[in-house]
Amino acid sequence: MAADPFAAIVTMDAGMNAAIAKARQLARTRMPVLLQGETGVGKEEFARGIHGDSGGPFVALNCGGLSRELLASELFGYADGAFTGARKGGMLGKIEAADGGTLFLDEIGEMPLDMQPNLLRVLEQGEIYRLGENTPRRVNFRLVAATHRDLRQDIAAGRFRMDLFYRIAVTNLRIPALRERQGDVEVLAQHFLERFRRAQGQGPERITPDALRVLRSYPWPGNVRELRNLIEGLVLLCEEPSVTRAHLPHEFQAVHDAVQPGSCNPAGAMSMAEGEEDLIRRAIRASEGNLTLTARKLQIAKSTLYAKMHRYGLSRDDK
Numbered sequence: 001m002a003a004d005p006f007a008a009i010v011t012m013d014a015g016m017n018a019a020i021a022k023a024r025q026l027a028r029t030r031m032p033v034l035l036q037g038e039t040g041v042g043k044e045e046f047a048r049g050i051h052g053d054s055g056g057p058f059v060a061l062n063c064g065g066l067s068r069e070l071l072a073s074e075l076f077g078y079a080d081g082a083f084t085g086a087r088k089g090g091m092l093g094k095i096e097a098a099d100g101g102t103l104f105l106d107e108i109g110e111m112p113l114d115m116q117p118n119l120l121r122v123l124e125q126g127e128i129y130r131l132g133e134n135t136p137r138r139v140n141f142r143l144v145a146a147t148h149r150d151l152r153q154d155i156a157a158g159r160f161r162m163d164l165f166y167r168i169a170v171t172n173l174r175i176p177a178l179r180e181r182q183g184d185v186e187v188l189a190q191h192f193l194e195r196f197r198r199a200q201g202q203g204p205e206r207i208t209p210d211a212l213r214v215l216r217s218y219p220w221p222g223n224v225r226e227l228r229n230l231i232e233g234l235v236l237l238c239e240e241p242s243v244t245r246a247h248l249p250h251e252f253q254a255v256h257d258a259v260q261p262g263s264c265n266p267a268g269a270m271s272m273a274e275g276e277e278d279l280i281r282r283a284i285r286a287s288e289g290n291l292t293l294t295a296r297k298l299q300i301a302k303s304t305l306y307a308k309m310h311r312y313g314l315s316r317d318d319k
Contacts, residue, residue: 005052008045010191013181020049022173027052032123032168034108035146037175039304040223043146046175047104050144056101061094064107064303072115072131082132095128098141108168109149109160110303116161123167143168148304178220178227179276185216188224192231193243203235207243214245217256219276221308222300255279277312280305289316 005027006020026033027050035043044060051058061074077093078086095103105111111119122128123143127136145168154160178184189207197203207215220226230249238247245253255278280298287293295302309315 003053006045006049009042009049010184010188011181012183012187013176015176016181016184019046019173019175023050026050026171026173027054030142031170032143032145033171033173034151034169035144035173035175037146037148038177038221038223039148039301040225041175041177042224043106043175044104046173047102047106047144047146051102051104051142054102054142056141057098058102058104059094059098060104060106062106064110064301068112068115071111072118075115076118076128077130079130079132082130086132090130090132093128093130095122095139095141096130096137099139100141102142102144105143105145107147107301107303108145109147109151109154113159113161116164120161120164120167145169148301148307178223185218185220185227186212188227189215189231192228193235196232196235200235204238204243205241208245210245211243211248214248214252214256218252219255219279221276221279221298221304226298226300251279251282254282276308277314280308280312281314284314284316291316 006023009016009020011017011020023046033050035046037043047060048058063071066074073091073093075093075095077091077096080086080088080090082090122139125136126139128139129136151160151165151169155162155165178188189212193204193207197205215227222229234243234247240247280294283294283297284291287297291305292302295305298305300308
């Protein structure tokens with residue numbers, strides 16, 4: 001029996017299971033899929049699940065964090081001597097490498113506007129031109145794109161092409177944030193604890209109920225990736241048989257205390273969004289307005305930090 005291509009996604013949440021069920025349906029087709037969700041929710045795991053055992057390679061490229069020139073080279077490849085410093089014999093791009101399989105373009109909303117028509121042409125014509133070449137090459141691949149951005153807003157702002165959006169978003173699939181997934185914080189924390197204990201051959205065997213309550217009250221701006229990194233660090237550093245509340249970072253405990261009845265919140269409780277807003281505000285203060293450092297402290301992409309600051313009306317001067 002073939003392995004389940006979605007086995008890497010651990011969840012008990014009804015909304016997440018509904019997303020997986022839809023992804024299973026999409027895996028049986030070759031149509032483009034746009035995955036939408038915050039940074040760290042597991043978009044690549046969904047992309048790999050959709051690719052499954054369909055044959056051909058799975059090739060991934062993150063469109064964020066690369067210069068325009070490097071992104072163009074990585075995506076389209078280049079011919080021998082195309083530019084100064086080009087590799088002798090040229091280079092195969094990610095699109096060609098995905099021929100016969102799946103191309104996963106993460107953070108496609110970060111793709112420069114003037115490069116988007118080139119990708120659209122590849123999708124429409126099934127042909128690619130390497131940089132510095134005049135002869136087209138035929139390609140046949142399945143596209144799975146992903147973004148944390150609202151591309152419709154980007155279209156309205158002139159940052160993303162409408163024709164490309166409708167070409168890549170034949171089907172949309174939203175992946176819920178970790179704070180929206182009932183019960184998954186506890187399930188994933190235990191899962192990662194066991195996984196890293198096996199990998200290291202050491203580490204705590206359990207997480208105490210009090211520590212789990214703290215983890216559940218945290219808004220997880222970095223989502224599953226943030227939780228995974230936290231548990232990996234605890235496995236490496238905790239020398240006791242159980243992870244207790246005392247082993248958790250101070251900011252986790254501060255958020256938990258803030259949402260408890262009798263806290264400074266006059267309503268006696270704080271929503272998850274309010275907890276996240278307070279966490280971001282304190283991270284900005286601790287970083288003295290340095291947003292690069294703030295994003296690093298929160299373990300989220302800088303673009304995600306900007307989006308959340310816009311949502312909550314925050315600025316680098318919120319100290």
